[in-house]
Amino acid sequence: MNSTNKLLLEAKGITKYFGTITALENVNLKVHEGECLGVVGDNGAGKSTLMKVLSGLYKPSAGALFFEGKEHVLDSPKDSQNLGLEMVYQDLALAGNLPIGENIFLGREPTKNIGFLKFLDFKKIQEMTSAHLEKLKINVKSADQKVEELSGGQRQAVAIARSTAFNAKVVIMDEPTAALAIKEVGKVLDLINKLKSTGVGVIVISHRMDDIFTVCDRVMALFQGTNFAESQLDKTSRDEVIGWIMGKK
Amino acid sequence: MDDKEKKQDSLYVKLIPYFEKYGILLLLVIMILVMHILQPDVFLSWRNVTNVFKQISWQSMLALGVFMVIVTAGIDLSVGSIMMLSLMILAIVAKAGAPWFIVVLVPLFAGFLCGLINGLGITLLRMPHPFIMTLGTLYIFRGTGNLISGGTPISGFTDEVRYLGHGRIDLTWLGLEKSQYLPVSLVLIAVVYFVFWVFLNHSRTGKWIYAIGGNPSAARASGINVNKILIIVYSLCGFLSGIGALILAGRTDSGYPNAGLQSELDAIAACIIGGASFFGGRGTVLGVFAGVMIMGILRNGLNLMDVSSFWQQVLIGSIIVLAVYVDVLRRDFGTRK
Numbered sequence: 359m360n361s362t363n364k365l366l367l368e369a370k371g372i373t374k375y376f377g378t379i380t381a382l383e384n385v386n387l388k389v390h391e392g393e394c395l396g397v398v399g400d401n402g403a404g405k406s407t408l409m410k411v412l413s414g415l416y417k418p419s420a421g422a423l424f425f426e427g428k429e430h431v432l433d434s435p436k437d438s439q440n441l442g443l444e445m446v447y448q449d450l451a452l453a454g455n456l457p458i459g460e461n462i463f464l465g466r467e468p469t470k471n472i473g474f475l476k477f478l479d480f481k482k483i484q485e486m487t488s489a490h491l492e493k494l495k496i497n498v499k500s501a502d503q504k505v506e507e508l509s510g511g512q513r514q515a516v517a518i519a520r521s522t523a524f525n526a527k528v529v530i531m532d533e534p535t536a537a538l539a540i541k542e543v544g545k546v547l548d549l550i551n552k553l554k555s556t557g558v559g560v561i562v563i564s565h566r567m568d569d570i571f572t573v574c575d576r577v578m579a580l581f582q583g584t585n586f587a588e589s590q591l592d593k594t595s596r597d598e599v600i601g602w603i604m605g606k607k
Numbered sequence: 608m609d610d611k612e613k614k615q616d617s618l619y620v621k622l623i624p625y626f627e628k629y630g631i632l633l634l635l636v637i638m639i640l641v642m643h644i645l646q647p648d649v650f651l652s653w654r655n656v657t658n659v660f661k662q663i664s665w666q667s668m669l670a671l672g673v674f675m676v677i678v679t680a681g682i683d684l685s686v687g688s689i690m691m692l693s694l695m696i697l698a699i700v701a702k703a704g705a706p707w708f709i710v711v712l713v714p715l716f717a718g719f720l721c722g723l724i725n726g727l728g729i730t731l732l733r734m735p736h737p738f739i740m741t742l743g744t745l746y747i748f749r750g751t752g753n754l755i756s757g758g759t760p761i762s763g764f765t766d767e768v769r770y771l772g773h774g775r776i777d778l779t780w781l782g783l784e785k786s787q788y789l790p791v792s793l794v795l796i797a798v799v800y801f802v803f804w805v806f807l808n809h810s811r812t813g814k815w816i817y818a819i820g821g822n823p824s825a826a827r828a829s830g831i832n833v834n835k836i837l838i839i840v841y842s843l844c845g846f847l848s849g850i851g852a853l854i855l856a857g858r859t860d861s862g863y864p865n866a867g868l869q870s871e872l873d874a875i876a877a878c879i880i881g882g883a884s885f886f887g888g889r890g891t892v893l894g895v896f897a898g899v900m901i902m903g904i905l906r907n908g909l910n911l912m913d914v915s916s917f918w919q920q921v922l923i924g925s926i927i928v929l930a931v932y933v934d935v936l937r938r939d940f941g942t943r944k
Binding site: 439451456464 | 805809810811814815817818820821822824825826827828829830831888889
């Protein structure tokens, strides 16, 4: 993958203060169509803060976000979703008491009108869920199953399915394999490769070198809230990236 | 996992939804049967059954409101006080000679406003838990009700005002006797519960109420305005308490300072017995109705048998503890570790 593909998302000079604490300082980031960018860094390096800025959950203190070449100000996760920017959170952000389908469409449920009243269209939710899970080759017993009945890997798959159900152009994943059993990690990584092949730009935040070196095309390291290093994956090595995380070049 | 284990697992998974949905109805049916056996002549008589419905009519409104709040993993301790304040305002407006349609609308509006105050306090003042905000308003609303009425009962309403709580639907055209009428409050319960069942299960807002109870950060990340939904929920809970006040006005023909005292605890108990979970996100409208019925039938049946009200307290308390223990077991089975 290279930068001749269309540039989807660009963050320029992102700075974020929490009171007197500087969480991010002048951070830049780019993702292209069908590309996977790995973001690494130690705890507190600013990875999660950066992702929350990109998803509209936090407002940056300074800096600008460009989507497909146009500058946008994000006031809420809704704004980023409308642009085609989706986030898969580390804590999965699923409601365990609701079925798979209702989780995938949570906040964007299809409705049918009877008079002036809007009712949930459960049939449509069911059909769209089955079709979408089929497309991503995600196996569950039924779309009606409650999320709390699923394994960690299945939940992660549902979270990823949720992020791509509305033709997302960029998907940001925070530690997508951290909570998974080893045998489930491979399936989730396969799913990420499938997303890339459909032209989605993916940002993966991960501690796991295996993840980064399996799915990513480019890797960047944050250190104490700043851009520390960046490289195409084939021009670096695991040891070098681990060094970046610890602040050594 | 070997085959045998798999089969067992799927049997659990298959049974749990049925247990969650209909287990409480089973308990209700058993109770009705037991009461019928103990009091064969009286318990299922027309007069007694309509009595039970009249007795639970206003409690069922409070319970439904508190239920919605509990689904969001919140709590509303102020519903009894909201009802009392709405009732006092109704009584004062009625005594001032306002036309009946104003008198009927006033408690609904007052209840809604009280709920709105709860909702705004919890979200805008960022109270650490709804318990604290509604504990505060439990005192504030009742105190206000006593201030405006001077702490004395105000009695005597017109028939129109009393219709929802006291009205009778004549069934003699069906060939029934004059004493076999349908209480208007029973029809009201059915209509209100149906409307809220549709709201909670078939509207987006209803689904979001459940989602907030299941995982508030998931709801927020999905672009749901959690604070707005919470304000709606507490306002509706207040509105239902206002309906409760209107029913009580009809039943007692009086606004009185002790109205609804401790009824918030009855409302919470009915929700818990009906299978709503304090952890949020769980419970059904049908379950709440069953919870209200179970408490109503227990009180009614024990009264018929001349059992002291002290025993009623002990029994209701025991049922609450038992119901929550069942909830604990259900979580153990229902959630994969």
